[in-house]
Amino acid sequence: MTFTKTTEQDSHYNHLEKMSIKDVLNVINQEDQSVPTAVASAVPQIEALVAQIVNNLKNGGRLFYLGAGTSGRLGILDASECPPTFGVPHEMVIGLIAGGDSAIRKAVEFAEDDTQQGWKDLQAYSISTNDVVVGIAASGTTPYVIAALKACQQANISTGCMTCNEGSPLAQVSDYPIEVVVGPEVLTGSSRMKAGTAQKLVLNMITTTTMIQLGKVKGNKMVDMQLNNDKLVARGVKMLMDQLNLSETEAQQLLDTHKNVRTALKKYTNGNA
Structure with missing residues (x-):
């Protein structure tokens, strides 16, 4: 299969700067409506990854999210919501971003191109075969993430990924790849938009379903939530x-x-x- 970066293809819309505010908003909204449909097509892939995560977490393992830029921030956001929502320890779901915590607010130059740091970041948590590592990269080509997942596979650690391109290098080093192809962005290459929305939807699905399977919900209520406000x-x-x-x-x-x-x-x- 020939790998094509649909996330980098030209927008279907031109002369955005000449559009009215209303027209730009309508165009963005129209494109956003295609995202849930793309996610629906990936449900079997998501199911396979969640089954592995549930199995490992039931046996004392942890879930790691690994990403750069927007993808890394979304992973950290999802991980940080698990303790207050489900009352689980902070070390059960961990989000890591290329460039470290300072990159959450400010982009760190070339951090995503480092092929050594991702594995080092995981090793700092004494990563083991009990754990699952999910790489998040809209492009599916981020060196920081790919190299880390490749090292995980060599160490017999379960890997998954969330990408918005089909047949990417990232998927090739993932035991459980999730590919949600949302097509070109309204603003060419701005994968914080549809791709980011798709990532957020999938991450919501992964942790919420996992926590339900782990018994952290009763009926439809968050009975283990932290009462901190x-x-x-x-x-x-x-x-x-x-x-x-x-x-x-x-x-x-x-x-x-x-x-x-x-x-x-x-x-x-x-x-x-």
């Missing part, structure tokens, strides 16, 4: 009110006592409120 406390109180048919005051007292929705539900159900 007033909004989340109020959400927890409402969960207890709905589940246990309690008044707001009773639910608040129960949550104040146990500091966790799942624990409060269990204790009340067992008569230990």
Whole structure:
């Protein structure tokens, strides 16, 4: 198969600078609507990767996201949301970005071209065969990510990837490749747009489905969430009110006592409120 970077192909739209604000917005919105359809086509690939992640995490492993630029930032965003949403340890899902944490806010020149640093970054966490490493790169050609996944494969560590080009070099070093081909961007080559949206959707699917499979959800509720602000406390109180048919005051007292929705539900159900 000939590798074609559709993420770098010319936009279907020209003379953007001559368009009205409304026209530009409509064009972007029109293109964005194609992203969920492209993601839907990749569900079997996503399923295969999630099954491997669930298996490894059940056995004490961890999930690593590895990327550069927008891709790296999206991985870090998804990883950082897991502890507050699902009450899991911070070290269960870890996001790494080329150039280190300073690259989250400011681009680090040529960091994505370093073929040694990705593996070094993983080794700093004592990476092992219990873990799963998912490379994120819209282009599928980022050296930092490719070299790290190749090293993982040589060390018998499970690998996956999320890319927006079919048949990329990154997919070739991934045991579980996910390819969501969204086509050219409105602004040629600006893969923070449709490609970034596709990556965000897939990452949401990966961690949410994984955590459901790990028992971190009850019904459709985040019963293990961290109660670290007033909004989340109020959400927890409402969960207890709905589940246990309690008044707001009773639910608040129960949550104040146990500091966790799942624990409060269990204790009340067992008569230990």
